[in-house]
Amino acid sequence: MSAILAWIPRRPDDVAPIDAARRAFGPMGGGSEVAAAAVGCATLGVARHPWEVPWSGPATVARGRTLGLVADASLYYRSDLRERLVRAGIGPVNHADPAELVLASLSLGAEEAVSWLEGDFAFVAWDEAAGRVVAARDFVGKRPLYYADTPAGLALASTVAGVEALTGRVGELNVVMVAAAAAGLPALDPAETHRAGVRVLPAGHVLTWTAEQGVELSAYWHSPEPGSGSPIAFDSAAGELLDLVSRAVIERLAPEGPTAVWLSGGWDSTAVMAAGAWGLRRSDPRALAPVSMSYPPGDPGREDEFIDGVALRHGLTVEWLSSEELVLFGTEEDVLDRPAPFAHAFERWLLALAQGARRTGARVVLDGYGGDQLFQVSDVYLADLIREGRLLRLFREWMHPRWRGRRGRAFFGWALQPGWPRLLGGRRWQGRAGGPAHLDRPLPPWLRGDFVTRHDLARRSAAPPRRPGQAFAGYELDWYLTHPSFPALAALVAEVGARTGVEVRSPLLDRRVVEFAARRPVSDRACRGETKRLLRRAMRGLVPPAVLAPRPVRTGITSGLFERNLRQHGPEHLRAMMQDSRLASAGIVEPSTFARHWEAFLGGEPTPWGAALFATLETERWLRAHEPVNVGGEDAVRPSVAGRDA
Numbered sequence: 001m002s003a004i005l006a007w008i009p010r011r012p013d014d015v016a017p018i019d020a021a022r023r024a025f026g027p028m029g030g031g032s033e034v035a036a037a038a039v040g041c042a043t044l045g046v047a048r049h050p051w052e053v054p055w056s057g058p059a060t061v062a063r064g065r066t067l068g069l070v071a072d073a074s075l076y077y078r079s080d081l082r083e084r085l086v087r088a089g090i091g092p093v094n095h096a097d098p099a100e101l102v103l104a105s106l107s108l109g110a111e112e113a114v115s116w117l118e119g120d121f122a123f124v125a126w127d128e129a130a131g132r133v134v135a136a137r138d139f140v141g142k143r144p145l146y147y148a149d150t151p152a153g154l155a156l157a158s159t160v161a162g163v164e165a166l167t168g169r170v171g172e173l174n175v176v177m178v179a180a181a182a183a184g185l186p187a188l189d190p191a192e193t194h195r196a197g198v199r200v201l202p203a204g205h206v207l208t209w210t211a212e213q214g215v216e217l218s219a220y221w222h223s224p225e226p227g228s229g230s231p232i233a234f235d236s237a238a239g240e241l242l243d244l245v246s247r248a249v250i251e252r253l254a255p256e257g258p259t260a261v262w263l264s265g266g267w268d269s270t271a272v273m274a275a276g277a278w279g280l281r282r283s284d285p286r287a288l289a290p291v292s293m294s295y296p297p298g299d300p301g302r303e304d305e306f307i308d309g310v311a312l313r314h315g316l317t318v319e320w321l322s323s324e325e326l327v328l329f330g331t332e333e334d335v336l337d338r339p340a341p342f343a344h345a346f347e348r349w350l351l352a353l354a355q356g357a358r359r360t361g362a363r364v365v366l367d368g369y370g371g372d373q374l375f376q377v378s379d380v381y382l383a384d385l386i387r388e389g390r391l392l393r394l395f396r397e398w399m400h401p402r403w404r405g406r407r408g409r410a411f412f413g414w415a416l417q418p419g420w421p422r423l424l425g426g427r428r429w430q431g432r433a434g435g436p437a438h439l440d441r442p443l444p445p446w447l448r449g450d451f452v453t454r455h456d457l458a459r460r461s462a463a464p465p466r467r468p469g470q471a472f473a474g475y476e477l478d479w480y481l482t483h484p485s486f487p488a489l490a491a492l493v494a495e496v497g498a499r500t501g502v503e504v505r506s507p508l509l510d511r512r513v514v515e516f517a518a519r520r521p522v523s524d525r526a527c528r529g530e531t532k533r534l535l536r537r538a539m540r541g542l543v544p545p546a547v548l549a550p551r552p553v554r555t556g557i558t559s560g561l562f563e564r565n566l567r568q569h570g571p572e573h574l575r576a577m578m579q580d581s582r583l584a585s586a587g588i589v590e591p592s593t594f595a596r597h598w599e600a601f602l603g604g605e606p607t608p609w610g611a612a613l614f615a616t617l618e619t620e621r622w623l624r625a626h627e628p629v630n631v632g633g634e635d636a637v638r639p640s641v642a643g644r645d646a
Contacts, residue, residue, distance in 0.1 A: 003030020039068030040128030057097035073121035140489025141203030184615035229519030245281035248510035260357035263304025268371025343618035354500035370508035
């Protein structure tokens with residue numbers, strides 16, 4: 001991941017020195033290959049790691065007649081894009097640097113240009129003649145882009161620290177986002193960050209700015225509607241899906257050296273590896289290097305035998321890591337390196353996997369992220385069967401053995417209650433904000449009630465309303481593809497990889513795969529006890545039958561290891577928090593309630609709050625490391641350098 005930045009003053013004569021832009025890369029940690037240039041009154045810069053150069057080219061500011069552009073981008077299907085540009089009368093464009101392709105595409109207009117780009121990207125373009133900024137992110141959101149619209153001008157950068165360095169100011173902490181991090185929520189709002197005055201460009205959006213009109217945002221990507229695709233038969237669709245996933249993998253291979261695959265024994269990452277090996281069958285499937293986590297026999301996370309079976313099928317050797325060597329909590333230095341208070345519960349897992357990928361010689365990693373969103377659905381699809389009058393299908397679902405002993409409340413809770421009007425006394429499936437309750441993110445009970453009420457956190461953490469007439473399964477898919485939590489998590493995973501020296505890519509979230517799979521009927525995702533039906537059918541013959549078969553008991557469950565680690569190492573961090581809590585002094589957390597739930601967890605009581613306990617401890621650690629001054633009073637958390645030049 002490259003680092004990019006741009007500073008555009010409101011007054012054309014207020015030009016920032018190039019050296020100041022170069023210095024701003026210091027807190028961003030974007031790599032040693034740095035380029036910065038003045039484009040009229042604007043200053044643009046890019047910093048790139050040397051290992052990115054084979055697929056991104058050297059760090060440069062792309063220039064047109066009046067345009068300057070910087071991009072943090074890995075573009076795929078470049079030959080297709082070049083052909084489209086030539087047909088549109090633009091080109092030929094033969095440059096390896098993706099910024100040059102983005103620059104050429106902008107000749108079409110901002111929203112049409114980004115609809116043509118396929119890949120992981122964020123870019124900023126400045127049109128000196130028009131006095132206009134255009135910036136955009138792809139819909140998955142692995143490459144973040146932050147901005148601050150100030151009286152002096154517009155600052156954009158790949159990190160919050162970069163924006164602060166450009167503006168010369170460090171904003172107050174946004175206590176609402178600090179509270180969200182303590183609750184284990186990566187995002188409450190598409191644009192808010194943990195610093196007041198610094199915002200994030202939502203994934204799948206275009207930002208435009210002029211000195212007169214300020215910032216304007218528009219969404220250019222919308223999730224497809226299930227069932228809206230061409231009505232091809234199930235087996236034919238499976239064949240098409242295999243072709244799409246295979247090409248998505250090949251497009252994402254490193255241009256030199258092996259490409260690692262984070263391989264579990266589930267159906268998503270195995271599909272990525274198998275489809276890639278199938279696509280490479282005429283060249284060298286050994287270009288793929290599986291990296292996997294081994295769990296001890298009897299652990300619910302163990303999938304070693306499934307993983308070995310898949311690797312053996314394709315003649316590959318697994319780079320194994322031991323789960324027993326993982327530690328849940330990072331060092332104090334790790335906490336200092338974390339740019340925001342939210343902590344990924346499996347960050348140490350991701351770091352270990354990234355290090356394993358480096359041991360194979362890989363600089364690119366493929367994961368199976370996106371499979372759950374695209375290829376399965378919760379039991380809410382039963383409510384759609386009632387809406388559509390498909391009662392015979394509903395009856396067949398009801399008779400399936402998986403509902404044995406649960407055909408009363410559980411079955412009808414999914415099939416009937418979602419559609420019940422509230423006047424009929426139905427459960428509040430519609431949720432606090434009018435959305436489905438199973439997608440709400442409940443707040444842990446140790447958040448102070450007055451803080452939650454004052455900042456309307458219950459509503460903000462609930463799922464947004466379902467559109468009138470929208471299918472329940474369609475709503476769920478739309479939520480998974482557009483809720484701001486998912487770009488936040490994707491960007492965090494990408495940042496962890498880049499910290500270790502690898503770029504993480506997700507073939508299942510390839511736009512072509514998404515638009516094909518999302519438009520298929522919901523029955524491709526779930527029917528009579530089987531899930532991910534289309535994906536599994538596409539991989540038949542490429543993944544061993546034992547791996548593809550439905551499993552009577554879930555595997556790959558990491559909660560056991562997570563909870564053991566939390567019980568072992570959490571108490572030392574709890575003691576520091578209880579003595580002098582920054583979260584408590586800010587009026588966010590009630591320490592006694594937190595301690596009570598922690599003691600119940602240590603005592604072995606079943607709890608849904610394990611991840612939230614960890615998130616609160618890690619948010620407290622982040623505040624201690626980054627905001628060392630203890631403060632009192634509600635909403636009084638202040639950075640130690642607030643109000644001073646950065």
